[in-house]
Every structure is written in structure tokens, then in C-alpha cells.
Amino acid sequence: MADAKVKKECDPADAAVIESRIKELCIQFPQGITDQVIQNDMPQLEPTQRAMVINKLLSVGQLDLLRNSSGLLYRMKDAQSASKMKGSDNQEKLVYQIIEDAGNKGIWTRDMRFKSNLPLTEVNKILKNLESKKLIKAVKSVAASKKKVYMLYNVQPDRSVTGGAWYSDQDFESEFVEVLNQQCFKFLQSKAEVARDSKQSPMIQRNSSFATSHEVWKYICELGISKVDLSMEDIETILNTLIYDGKVEMTIIAAKEGTVGSVDGQMKLFRGVNPIIQPTGLVKTPCGLCPVFDECHEGGEISPSRCIYMTEWLNF
Amino acid sequence: MTAQEARLCGLLLREHFGEVVEKIGTHLLRSGAQNLRTIVNESGTPIDLVKKSLCVLMKHGACRFSIGRKGPGSPVEYQASCERILGILRYPRYIYTAKTLYSDTGELIIEELLQRGHMTMSSIVKMVADRLTHNMEEGRSIEYNEVVSTFSKLVETHFLQRCPPVSEVVPPVSTAPTVPGAPAAPVSTGPPTPESFSDCYLVPSVSLAGRGKRRRSGEDAVLDQGTTKKAKTDLQTHGDEGIYWQVNFERFHLHFRDQTIISAVASKLDQTSSEIVRTMLRMSEVTTTPSASCTQALSANEVFRSLPANYSISRPVLDQYLTLLVDDPMEFVGKTGDSGGGMYVVNLHKALTNLARATLESVVQEKFGSRSARIFRLLLRKRHLEQKQVEDFAMIPAKEAKDMLYTLMSENLVLLQELPKTPDHAPSRTFYLYTVNQLATARMLLQHCYKTVANLIDRRLFQTKESKRLLEKSQRIEAIMASLQASGAEPEQLTEVEEMISTPEKQQLESLRHHINKLDSAENQVDETIFLLKSYVASTARITR
Numbered sequence: 001m002a003d004a005k006v007k008k009e010c011d012p013a014d015a016a017v018i019e020s021r022i023k024e025l026c027i028q029f030p031q032g033i034t035d036q037v038i039q040n041d042m043p044q045l046e047p048t049q050r051a052m053v054i055n056k057l058l059s060v061g062q063l064d065l066l067r068n069s070s071g072l073l074y075r076m077k078d079a080q081s082a083s084k085m086k087g088s089d090n091q092e093k094l095v096y097q098i099i100e101d102a103g104n105k106g107i108w109t110r111d112m113r114f115k116s117n118l119p120l121t122e123v124n125k126i127l128k129n130l131e132s133k134k135l136i137k138a139v140k141s142v143a144a145s146k147k148k149v150y151m152l153y154n155v156q157p158d159r160s161v162t163g164g165a166w167y168s169d170q171d172f173e174s175e176f177v178e179v180l181n182q183q184c185f186k187f188l189q190s191k192a193e194v195a196r197d198s199k200q201s202p203m204i205q206r207n208s209s210f211a212t213s214h215e216v217w218k219y220i221c222e223l224g225i226s227k228v229d230l231s232m233e234d235i236e237t238i239l240n241t242l243i244y245d246g247k248v249e250m251t252i253i254a255a256k257e258g259t260v261g262s263v264d265g266q267m268k269l270f271r272g273v274n275p276i277i278q279p280t281g282l283v284k285t286p287c288g289l290c291p292v293f294d295e296c297h298e299g300g301e302i303s304p305s306r307c308i309y310m311t312e313w314l315n316f
Numbered sequence: 317m318t319a320q321e322a323r324l325c326g327l328l329l330r331e332h333f334g335e336v337v338e339k340i341g342t343h344l345l346r347s348g349a350q351n352l353r354t355i356v357n358e359s360g361t362p363i364d365l366v367k368k369s370l371c372v373l374m375k376h377g378a379c380r381f382s383i384g385r386k387g388p389g390s391p392v393e394y395q396a397s398c399e400r401i402l403g404i405l406r407y408p409r410y411i412y413t414a415k416t417l418y419s420d421t422g423e424l425i426i427e428e429l430l431q432r433g434h435m436t437m438s439s440i441v442k443m444v445a446d447r448l449t450h451n452m453e454e455g456r457s458i459e460y461n462e463v464v465s466t467f468s469k470l471v472e473t474h475f476l477q478r479c480p481p482v483s484e485v486v487p488p489v490s491t492a493p494t495v496p497g498a499p500a501a502p503v504s505t506g507p508p509t510p511e512s513f514s515d516c517y518l519v520p521s522v523s524l525a526g527r528g529k530r531r532r533s534g535e536d537a538v539l540d541q542g543t544t545k546k547a548k549t550d551l552q553t554h555g556d557e558g559i560y561w562q563v564n565f566e567r568f569h570l571h572f573r574d575q576t577i578i579s580a581v582a583s584k585l586d587q588t589s590s591e592i593v594r595t596m597l598r599m600s601e602v603t604t605t606p607s608a609s610c611t612q613a614l615s616a617n618e619v620f621r622s623l624p625a626n627y628s629i630s631r632p633v634l635d636q637y638l639t640l641l642v643d644d645p646m647e648f649v650g651k652t653g654d655s656g657g658g659m660y661v662v663n664l665h666k667a668l669t670n671l672a673r674a675t676l677e678s679v680v681q682e683k684f685g686s687r688s689a690r691i692f693r694l695l696l697r698k699r700h701l702e703q704k705q706v707e708d709f710a711m712i713p714a715k716e717a718k719d720m721l722y723t724l725m726s727e728n729l730v731l732l733q734e735l736p737k738t739p740d741h742a743p744s745r746t747f748y749l750y751t752v753n754q755l756a757t758a759r760m761l762l763q764h765c766y767k768t769v770a771n772l773i774d775r776r777l778f779q780t781k782e783s784k785r786l787l788e789k790s791q792r793i794e795a796i797m798a799s800l801q802a803s804g805a806e807p808e809q810l811t812e813v814e815e816m817i818s819t820p821e822k823q824q825l826e827s828l829r830h831h832i833n834k835l836d837s838a839e840n841q842v843d844e845t846i847f848l849l850k851s852y853v854a855s856t857a858r859i860t861r
Contacts (some may be wrong), residue, residue, distance in 0.1 A: 007574075009820065053852070071689060095406050108365065122747045145738055162693060172713040172714075173450075174712075176712055177711050179824065181711075196586075201633060201636055202586075202588075202589075202633065202636050202640055203636045203639070203640065206640055218774055236791070237709075237711065238711070240709065241690065241710060244691075244692055244693045244694040244697070244709065245686065245689070245690050245693070246677065246689075246691045249645055251645075258630070273584065274583050274584055275584075276580040276583055276584045276670065276671070276673065276674050277576075277579075277674045277675065277678065277681055278583075279670060279678045279681075279837075280674075280675045280678045280679060280844070280845045280848075281840075281841030281842045281843070281844045281845040282675075282679060282761070282765055282768060282842050282845045283678065283679055283683065284838065284839070284841050284842075285684035285772065287764075287767070287768035287771050287772070287839045288679065288682070288683070288764075288768060288842075289682060289683050293767075296771065297772055303774075304770075304771040304772070304774040304775040304778070305597060305774060305775060305778040307771075307775070313834075314831045314834055314835070315827075
């Protein structure tokens with residue numbers, strides 16, 4: 001009889017009071033409340049009742065269920081996202097949450113399956129649904145062209161996915177890099193020429209032919225040939241390719257912290273240089289450039305006496 | 317000695333000395349040291365021809381003899397020197413250098429010596445004087461003393477040296493040909509270098525008085541025979557019998573190396589820096605051993621005093637130039653101390669390494685394009701890189717970068733280094749790193765150069781053979797013309813003879829001459845590459861020994 005009486009006491013009015021009390025508690029503790037907190041506040045509340053109320057709040061979408069090291073946490077969900085999820089069911093909510101957690105790197109469908117434990121077909125359906133609602137978007141990864149990662153609609157994809165300034169739509173922009181390459185080289189070369197013509201003492205000549213990476217960056221920005229904003233590191237990668245082309249050399253000098261363009265107390269200086277030798281003698285002959293050099297021997301099908309490359313070269 | 321080198325040596329010997337010498341020479345190169353009987357039996361040539369060929373080779377320094385390996389009683393063994401024979405390729409460069417340094421007289425001296433191998437000073441002087449007089453106008457002739465002075469200058473700067481006197485190794489009964497001028501000397505165990513003798517660069521005092529004789533065209537035939545006979549049985553002694561001179565190739569090679577370094581400095585920095593480096597190299601010519609990796613230390617004061625007079629730069633400016641040279645990434649010049657205003661050395665080994673590296677890069681650039689060259693330079697700088705890193709650093713799209721790397725690998729310019737993560741070397745768990753080995757690549761390119769030169773010579777001989785008939789006809793016509801002109805014929809006869817060659821034939825002759833010249837100059841250009849790569853390989857071998 002006592003049991004029945006206890007049960008009768010949980011009527012809808014009570015439930016509403018308990019709900020609002022829990023919601024207030026949530027607002028009071030924005031980082032989340034545990035079962036313990038609810039127990040302390042309403043000691044007369046039975047666990048079953050508490051669970052029922054919390055479940056109701058969860059299903060309506062006003063509470064967030066989280067887990068931390070000490071147990072379960074309940075947190076108030078903010079009104080906006082609550083309205084978004086109206087009409088979606090639990091599975092969609094789960095998927096959405098996982099994508100949100102992935103931040104700006106996005107998550108792949110296979111990883112999604114592992115995390116949500118949902119079958120593939122379900123996952124695909126949900127993803128399509130969310131995409132049509134414009135809550136998430138698919139971004140093609142630049143590393144593997146067939147892979148698609150999903151992230152929230154308003155999140156900027158991370159550099160590692162899109163490849164940074166040099167990629168546009170997953171295509172490496174070779175012409176853009178080439179143009180930048182040539183512009184940087186021309187800038188450095190003209191600076192070196194001006195320095196050489198100034199006929200001052202050699203030390204000053206050399207120092208004035210140097211350009212810091214910051215100067216080159218400013219020059220490129222002012223040229224305005226780039227649609228994308230380029231950072232100083234981007235310009236430095238371009239200047240490094242010029243070094244590998246053998247047209248430019250680099251030195252590092254110590255600079256005071258705070259001078260423009262210094263990174264960690266150092267500044268990189270670049271200078272256009274001339275090559276130290278002319279193209280070598282071997283490449284001035286047809287044999288030096290011959291594609292079938294290894295198959296050529298006297299008396300064979302390909303031989304010096306009958307070489308067509310030599311004939312062409314001699315008649316030039 | 318590789319197959320390519322052997323082929324090239326054979327071609328050079330055939331061109332300069334004929335087929336018999338080529339046969340014996342290549343046989344010796346291929347089989348190492350052998351005694352006379354073995355050579356005769358294995359090559360199948362009569363013994364007197366073998367003896368003559370060995371004489372020719374020895375006179376030019378391409379072959380040397382030593383005690384048999386079985387002990388003092390065994391017959392003498394002969395060994396051919398591949399390097400010396402390959403040096404024949406470089407003769408035009410030696411002659412040209414002598415011309416720039418010592419003008420026509422020096423050029424002729426070197427040319428005569430290169431042609432004849434070993435000669436006494438008096439015979440060289442007479443021959444050169446005669447040649448010079450022949451080229452001058454009527455009524456002028458050249459004094460022997462002028463030639464002697466140029467000769468002495470060449471000896472002073474060590475471009476010429478005495479042939480080393482050979483020890484009395486064999487009893488006079490043996491069939492070994494004796495090298496001319498062999499005074500009794502203690503038996504030496506190895507081949508004596510010319511420089512181990514103290515008189516190496518001592519000019520003998522000769523009594524040479526007279527002027528060059530001009531050859532009259534009418535008495536040409538008679539006089540020719542006369543002069544050659546005279547050369548053999550020259551009764552006039554000049555006091556330097558038995559002292560034979562040869563060209564000091566090592567010295568020329570040092571000179572070439574210095575020239576290359578100076579021109580590299582000039583193109584990288586500027587003219588004044590190259591003049592400073594030239595001064596430094598000139599000052600250390602005689603103090604530095606040929607195999608050193610850097611010159612002797614020179615103080616800035618000495619350099620300042622020794623600068624050429626027309627380069628009047630002030631002392632602080634000189635110091636600045638030296639500092640710039642030291643700071644340059646190419647490291648041509650290094651600073652070893654601070655006494656005397658700063659002690660500076662020229663880093664010969666580093667300079668050669670950089671020049672060899674530039675050569676490799678230029679070959680890759682010309683053969684495969686500038687993007688492949690970018691990858692090659694990147695790998696030279698960073699040593700070991702993964703596929704992805706190569707793409708990122710070089711800023712080349714992945715597909716193209718892969719393609720270029722595989723092409724370079726198929727030519728053995730780029731190597732793949734595997735780094736396994738697990739003991740079972742599973743491909744999915746291994747790092748694959750691309751790398752370039754500069755020394756091995758330089759050696760490989762050196763062999764390519766030898767093959768290229770052999771190809772060029774082959775082609776030249778082939779083209780000459782094809783047009784043999786035409787060349788013979790033109791030679792006959794020229795001979796007829798010359799004799800007609802000498803005997804004073806009328807102009808109609810001359811034109812009649814000229815018309816015996818038709819115009820297309822003339823064009824053919826012209827184009828043939830053009831082709832032969834082009835092939836010749838190409839050989840010289842490839843020889844420059846050969847010299848650079850060989851110096852680099854030799855210098856690295858010395859350093860790592």
C-alpha cells in the first residue's frame with residue numbers, strides 16, 4: 001500500500017516541477033550536473049523518477065547527456081541547436097554530434113561508422129539527410145582524391161585537407177606557382193643589379209642586394225597577382241624552390257625581436273646569384289642528350305656512323 | 317681501366333701512331349704488365365714490329381718498363397699507361413695554353429715536344445727557330461737565343477721537365493730497347509718520378525749560336541731529306557747530349573684547374589674577386605704540393621703587395637673583398653687565422669667539389685629539363701627525402717614529380733634507399749628515401765664522356781672514309797696547281813685545272829670540312845668536362861685515403 005501511495009505521488013504536476021528544478025540546476029551549473037547534484041538538491045526524489053524525468057528532457061532535446069570520468073553529466077542544450085534538431089531523430093543527432101566533434105578536419109564515413117556503430121546504409125541515409133538540410137558539407141581531401149570528409153557547414157576546412165594556398169579545388173595550381181616563382185626571381189634579380197650598378201664598396205653592394213622574406217612578401221602582395229592571401233611562410237616556400245633552381249641563395253641573420261619580419265629572432269635574406277659555370281661540354285654534343293646512349297655501339301643498329309642525331313647536328 | 321677507356325685509347329693510338337702501335341698498345345692495356353716474348357706470342361705480330369711499337373710508346377711516355385715480377389733475373393716487363401694515352405686528347409689545350417702564356421715561340425716548343433715525346437734542348441731550339449723563320453717575311457730570321465730564353469722561361473715555371481734518367485736495370489745483352497741517355501744510377505724499386513731528381517728543372521748551358529734557317533721552296537725536297545738526315549747524325553754537339561726534355565703534364569693540369577676556379581669566381585662574384593683569387597693562386601703555385609686540398613696560408617698583407625699594378629684597390633677594400641669571398645656559400649676561400657691581417661687559403665678540394673656538382677646539375681638540366689634539375693638539386697642539398705617531401709619542397713604536382721623521379725632513377729642518377737621499420741622488411745612498413753651519390757654519379761658521367769669522345773672520333777673517321785675518293789681528287793688537283801704555279805704556267809692552265817673540280821663537289825668538300833671541324837671542337841669541349849670530373853674524382857680519392 002505504501003508503494004502504491006508512493007507511486008501515485010509522481011503525477012504530471014510533480015514531474016513538471018522536477019523538470020523545471022533540474023533545468024534551473026543546469027543553468028546554475030553551466031558545465032553540467034551529475035546525478036549526485038540532483039540528489040543533493042531534491043533528496044526526496046527517487047532514482048526511477050529522476051531517470052524518467054531526465055529521459056523526457058533528453059528526448060525533448062533540452063538536455064545534453066555527457067560522460068566524464070566520474071559518471072554521467074547533464075547539460076543544458078542551448079536553444080538554437082535545440083531548434084535545429086527538431087524533427088531529427090536520435091541517430092541523426094548522434095551523427096551530427098560526431099561531425100561537430102571532428103572540428104575543422106572533418107570525418108570520414110568509415111570512421112563515422114566506427115564511432116556511431118550504425119550500419120553503413122543508415123549512415124549514408126543520415127548523411128544525405130543532413131546534407132540536404134544544409135547542416136553539414138562534404139569536402140574532398142587533397143591527399144586521397146576519392147576520400148570525402150564531412151564537416152559542419154559553417155566550418156572552414158583545415159589546411160591539411162585542402163592543401164593550403166597552392167591548391168584550389170584539390171588541384172595543384174602549377175601555373176600560379178610558376179608565376180610567383182618568376183616574379184620573386186625578377187624582383188631579387190633587379191635588386192641585385194641595382195646594387196651592382198651602384199659601384200659602392202663591395203660590402204655595401206652585397207648587403208644591398210639582399211632582400212628579406214618580408215620585403216618579398218610585401219612586394220608580391222602589392223603586385224596583386226594572387227587571389228588568395230599568402231602568408232610569409234608561403235612566400236618562403238616559393239623562395240626555397242628558387243634556391244633549388246640554383247638562382248637564389250639564402251643567409252640567416254640574427255635580428256632583434258620586434259623588427260618587421262623577424263621570426264624567433266632570425267631573418268632570412270635572399271639574393272639572386274649567377275651560375276658558376278656555363279653548360280658543360282658534354283651537353284653540347286648530341287651524345288650528351290641522346291635518349292638511346294646506352295644502346296649505341298659501333299657496328300650495331302644504333303652507331304655513331306649512322307646516328308641521325310649527329311647528322312642533324314652537323315648540318316645545323 | 318674500363319671498356320670505354322680502352323676503346324678510346326685504341327682510337328687515339330690509331331690516329332696518332334698507326335695500326336701496329338694501336339694493336340700492341342691495346343693489347344698491353346688489356347693484359348697488364350707483360351714481357352716481350354709474351355707480347356709477341358699473344359698479339360701475333362713479328363718481333364721487330366713489336367720492338368718498334370714499344371719504342372714509340374716509350375718515347376711518348378705511354379709505356380714504361382720495370383724488372384720482371386719473378387725477380388731480378390726474369391725478363392723485363394712492359395706496362396702501358398692508360399692515363400697518358402688519354403692525355404693525347406688534351407694536346408690542343410696544352411698548345412693553346414702555351415700560346416697564351418708565351419706566344420708563338422712557346423706554342424711551337426710545346427707542339428714539337430708533344431709530337432716527338434722526348435727531345436734534347438738543342439734540337440728543339442733549332443727546329444723551332446727554323447719553323448718560326450719559315451713563317452716570317454723574307455730577310456728576317458730568328459735568333460737561337462730568343463728561343464732559348466723562352467725555353468728557359470718554360471722550364472722555370474715548371475711546364476717542361478727533364479726526363480728521369482733510367483737506372484741500369486738490365487744487362488746489355490737483353491733485347492729490351494734502351495731509353496736514350498741512361499747514365500749508371502742506383503737501382504730503384506719503383507718507377508722514378510721526374511721530380512725525384514734534383515736537376516729536374518735545371519737548364520743546361522748549351523753553346524747554341526746562330527739563326528734559324530729558312531727553307532727555300534725550290535730546294536724543299538733536297539733540304540727536307542738533308543735536315544732529317546742531319547737530325548739523326550748531327551755531328552755538331554752542343555754540350556747537352558743525353559739530357560732529354562718532356563712536357564710536364566701535371567703542371568698544365570694545375571694551371572687548368574686554377575683557370576677553372578678563377579672563371580667560376582668571376583662569374584659568381586665579380587672581376588675584382590677573381591683577380592684576388594688569381595693572385596692568391598699564383599703566389600702559391602710553387603709552395604703548394606699538387607695533391608693538397610687547400611693552398612698554403614697567405615696573409616692579407618702579402619696578397620695586397622702582390623696584386624697586379626693596374627688593380628689599385630685600397631687595403632680596406634681588399635679586406636672587404638676577402639671577407640666576402642670567405643662568406644660566400646661556395647667556400648672558394650677560407651680564413652685560417654688572424655695573423656698578418658688575416659690568413660687566407662683557397663679551398664681547392666671544395667672548389668672542385670662545387671664545380672663537379674655544377675657540372676652534374678647542368679647535365680641533368682639539359683637532358684631532362686629544369687624541373688627535374690630542381691628535384692636533383694633538392695636531393696643533393698637535403699641528402700635523403702621521401703616521395704611526399706620531394707613534392708612539397710619542389711612544389712611540383714605529385715604525378716609529375718613521380719614521373720621525373722622514376723626517369724632519373726632509370727638513368728641511375730637517383731638512388732633509392734630502403735629503411736625498414738620492422739625486421740621483416742614489409743613494403744608497407746618501410747621508408748623509401750631518394751638520394752643522390754655525388755661521387756658515383758661523377759664517375760658514371762666520366763665514363764659517358766669517354767664514350768662520347770670515342771663516338772665523335774668514330775664519326776669523324778667514318779665521314780672521312782666516305783669522302784675518301786673526293787679528298788684524294790682534291791689533293792691531286794692541289795698538287796698539280798702547286799707544281800704549275802712553281803714552274804710559272806699561264807693563267808689559262810691554272811683555271812683549266814681548277815675546273816676539274818665541279819661546284820657540287822666543292823660544296824661537298826666545304827661541308828665535309830665544316831663537319832670535321834665541328835666534331836673536332838666538340839671533342840675538345842667534352843675533354844673539358846672530362847678534366848673537371850677526373851680532377852674531382854682524384855681529389856676525393858686523395859682526401860679519403
